[in-house]
Amino acid sequence: MARKIGSRYTANQILGRGSAGTVWLGEGPDGPVAIKLLREDLASDQELVGRFVQERTALLGLDHPNVVSVRDLVVDGNDLALVMDLVRGTDLRTRLDRERRLAPEAAVAIVADVADGLAAAHAAGVVHRDVKPENILLDMQGPLGPGGSHPALLTDFGVAKLIDSPRRTRATKIIGTPDYLAPEIVEGLPPRAAVDIYALATVLYELLAGFTPFGGGHPGAVLRRHVTETVVPLPGIPDELWQLMVQCLAKAPASRLRASELAARLREQLPLLAGLPPLEVDEPDAEPTEEPSEAAVPGEPTGARVRRGAVPLVPGAKPDSNRDTHTSMRVPAPDELAGGARGTARVPRAAGAPRPGSARHRSSAHRRRIALGAVVVALVAAVGVGTWLATSGDDDTPPPATGSSASAAP
Template sequence: MARNIGSRYTAHQILGRGSAGTVWLGEGPEGPVAIKLLREDLASDQELVGRFVQERTALLGLDHPRVVGVRDLVVDGNDLALVMQLVRGTDLRTRLDRERRLAPEAAVAIVADVADGLAAAHAAGIVHRDVKPENILLDMEGPLGPAGSHPALLTDFGVAKLIDTPRRTKAQRPAGSGAPNPSGIIGTPDYIAPEIVEGLPPRAAVDIYALATVLYEVLAGFTPFGGGHPGAVLRRHVTETVVPLPGIPDELWQLIVQCLAKAPASRLRASEMAARLHDLLPTLKGMPPLDVDEPDAEPAAEPYEDALPPTPGEPRRRGAVPLVPGSAPADSNRDTHTSMRVPAPDELAGGAHGTARAPRAPGQRRPGSARNRSTAVRRRRITLGVAALAVVAAVGIGGWLAVSDDDGQVPPPDFQQSAPSDP
């Protein structure tokens, strides 16, 4: 059913839902638009409404062909809405759900488009803070690029910043979780930069880290630090190093490594990342998608704790994971801006240091996986059991010698002690 948004716009039908609000297909004075109607609890927050209005000039001024433009901001009663350019197509997450991974040429072309958009935003002093496949739209009506890729545009600029206010983060609860959000991190665990996990303010480098994570995911079919409980994902961002992807040119791999550097200052700028990706495109022509298997998801277990194998028949999760079990809405693959807690220093130090979840050749188990750790634990127990038997046997031999005759003769067989049999 149609509804009016302010005095100039009409929302006709829902295109999608996320944790921040609902996106509608709408109509305005200049034709079709997309209207992101934020949640009513956000619209009732006067502090946020004031922040919303303050951001209006910056958001309206961000005009770039690789950015979904904000046409207007509407504050009308309980309605708080961003009126945006309508992109006819799909998002990158939907394509990954269908194809899992893309050929390197197409993957790099899409990410290069997004880097171009980020370069314009950063030059205008705007940090996105939630770069991920759900926020990358593919324009199906635009001209085809390398490897038949559609033009990519980055959307939802400013939404994370609008929602992330000091007062809100003390009281905001993830949808349906019943738990407060004491820290105020806004983002999605798989794409969070290490400095955000450690509580530092977000700068432009957090977008580069997130975009490099997207590039890795589009190439491999999974994120470099994802899998398992969100707390484990956050810890890996801080403590683990990224695992190499076999089969891609070294120059592309070095770019990914640099953009995933733990130190923000070591990462490329958006303009540098875009330029290098565009330069790499001719070298990737004709390359097939990578053939790597996704690592096993690790359970939320303490170090050295017995790890249980995955439940038979349980589907493997890929991409973003919810923070609170059961808190995601029905269409959680469109969910954005998941609230999460900053781990304490001792929690961050508790994880294993080294290389993150290693991709495997199809059919191979990953070293250090839950099943392999269980096997290692069993082997250690067997080794300890054998050692214990050896000690008992030695004691038995000593007893056998102790009961020999004074003249050194061995007593009859019924006096000999034998080692216990294997349990």
């Protein structure tokens, strides 16, 4: 059912729903547009409306081939909407759901496009704060790039910042999607451009591996991993590319590359990646664990880890084509972060290899222990027999016969 958005736009068809609002296919004075209509409770927040108006100039000024341009911001009664360019294609999450992982050349080309878009945004003083596959659109009508990749455009600029008002979140809340949150956000520091670099490197890892480096399980455990764990190497990618990813996933924001540097360095890697097939790695937490997690997810089987690209923060929320998670969540206390990450390590492994700690891994280790024990027993027995033979040769008195093996006296 069509509805008017302000005086200039008409929303005709829902394209997707998320926790922040609904995306519509709409029509404006210059043709088709995408309209992100924020939730009514957000539209009724006068502080948020004020921030919405303040961000207008910055958002409308973003003009780059790898950024979905914001054409207009509409405040009309209960309607609060971003009017954006319409991209004819799909989002990167949909492609990942279909293919699970991409060939390295295509993955790097897509991320380089997004890095170019972020460079333009950061130069304009705009931090995205929610870089993830759902917010990366692939233009199916654009020219094919390296590895057959479609041009990538970053969308949803400003939405996380608009919702993250001081009154709404205070200092005890964070906004974003757990799998892609930089450690400094988890620790309560203000988000700067480096958080987008960390999130984009996480996206690249996910495109290559099929899972995020610190994701899986309860959102609290995911947040803790970002702070306490070190990313584990992915088998099968060039060392130069891996070192580049490690630098952008550094815990210290100052150690990460700038967006423009990341884009240039990634494009330097493209010739080395031509023709490489998708990686063959197994997801660390694909198998159920024996010990239940400290905080179980409602509705999730006890002691199970479920593969997911992003952990929804809205209780009971069901995935949809947009799957936004612009929802506040409590910042873990220092003692919780300092508790370590025992039992949460996510170590990629070659395809078919058992996950450390899994039933297959424990069974294999048990068999090795049995085999080692048998060898030790055999060595001890051999040493004992050798010692007896050595001592019996010097003794004129034969040892007494015992048991059924004794022979009859002549």
